[in-house]
Amino acid sequence: MGNWINKEPPPPMVLVPPLFDFPPLAARTRMLESSYNVLFGKLAMKCLFEDYFEEARQFSTRIMLKPIDDPHVDLVATISGPLDHKPEEKIIGNALFRWQSDIDDPHTFMDLLVSNCDRILQLRSSAYYSKYGVGAFGIFPLLMKKRVSSDDYGVLGLRYGSANLSFGATIVPFPLKDEFPKSAWFISKMGRLTAGIQYEPHYGSKDGAMYKNLMNWSCAIGYGVGSGSPLSPSFNFGLELAKSSQVKNPFEEDEIVGITNYIDFGFELRTRVDDANTSNNIPESTFQVAASWQANKNFLLKGKVGPLSSSLSLAFKSWWKPSFTFNISATRDHIVGKSGFGFGIRAENLREASYQRADPNFVMLTPNKEHQAEGIVWKIGKRPLLESDVNSENFDGLPKEMRPYEKIL
Structure with missing residues (x-):
């Protein structure tokens, strides 16, 4: 009883909320993609410009569940369509x-997709051996309403990856003439500079040598500053020449003296570099600016503005098990002058949140007092990441999908 009365009050702390969606779901399947399609800030840009922006007069629902008894398997189900449904x-x-054979290795897995669209049943598999830096993957449509192109028969791929190098190629089991390989990429990293090239034969040439057609080639260069941790500010710049391109917290306890906000900002410019004839409905160039602000663990505000359209999205997330997220977005089409709303609902227990707390200097001087924060969930899972951990590049507390492995570019 005396220990309870004389209990030392909790130390002042700075709240570091969990990120809304970290790691991105796309990181789980990055070994099914060309490294060219993932690097150069493309994953971050996709999250900023696309996530939680629903199409006008559309709805989407997603349920992501993992059984407690068997963490090796999980299920993701989605339903989407128009709000004013017509026959x-x-x-x-x-x-x-x-x-997934190993819960700590997200790069070796197998999944099965069932859909009511064209690809009714599809099997995907990936195996990557980080010790040797080699991997193989495949995408196989098992049931389809109609097989038109060579892609409808599946894709096989081989890759090699190290800390500063990545190359690989994909092929189709039944390639058409001059369609071998289906794609190939080569990427190299030198310090903070990353450069890469990718070949995808989509356009023919008079002599039949598709590799001579520049429209089948893409190249990109990127410069990045910052670590792989979401708690450390970063700066990324990417320039790509792509084939066929189109253009203080009042809700927290008294001992919380501050809160970390997450702000993301991005600018994208797309323009044609050739003089090909285009439809009047397709602009020669376009750009868009996007920004997101996560105020705390529950609220996320995003917006993007461009000459074609502008959108605003608000998302609310409850961190129950499973967690629930509701988002509503408004879109203004500047071309036709109409506005529309969309909404989405998500439920998941695939990604575990790390609800982190530290003292005002982001250094836990008395880690043995973690339990003294009365009525507060101090953390879930591993020990919180602090600024000292980030500066020393100690990322053991980061999700395995996005941890900056030394052997993978």
Whole structure:
């Protein structure tokens, strides 16, 4: 009883909320992609410009569940369609079942997709051996309503990756003439500078040598400052020449003396470099600016502005098990002069949040007092990441999908 009365009050702390969606779901399947399609800030740009921006007059729902008894498997189900459903419009439903042999190795897995769209049943598999830096992957449509192109018969791929180098190629089992390989990429990293090139034969040439057609080649260069940790500010610049391009917290306890906010900002410019004839409805160039602000663990505000359209999105997340997220977005089409709303609902327990707290200097001087924060969930899972950890590049507390492995570019 005396210990309870004389209990030392909790030390002052700075709240570091968990990120809304970290790591991005796309990171789970990055070994099924060309490294060219993931690097150069493309993953971060996709999250900023696309996530939680629903199309006008559209809805989407997503459920992501992992059984407690078997963490090797999980299920992701999605349903999307128009709000004002008409007989000629279709509601799209997908279900993805994934099996992962090692829960600490997200790069070796197998999943099965069932859909009511064209690819009714599809199998995907990936195996990557980080010790040797080699991997293989495949995408196989098992049931389809109609097989038109060579892609409809599947894709096989091989890759090699190290700390500063990545190259690989994909092929189709039944390639058409001059369609070998389906794609190939080569990327090299020198310090903070990353450069890469990718070949995808989509355009023919008079002599049949598709590799001579510059429209089948893409190249990019990127410069990045900052670590792989979301708690450390970073700066990324990317320039790509792409083939066929189109253009203080009042809700916290008294001992919380501050809160970390997450702010993301991005600018994207797309323009044509050739004089090909285009439709009047397709602009020669366009740009868009986007920004997001996560005020705390529950609220996220995003917006993007461009000459074609502008959108604003607000998302609310509850950190129950499973967690629930609701978002609503408004879109203004500047071309036709109309506005529309969309909304989405998500439920998941795939990604575990790390609810982190530290003292005002981000250095935990008395880690043995962690339990003294009365009525507060100090953390979930591993020990919190502090600024000292970030500066020393100690990323053991980061999710395995996005941890900056030394052997993978």
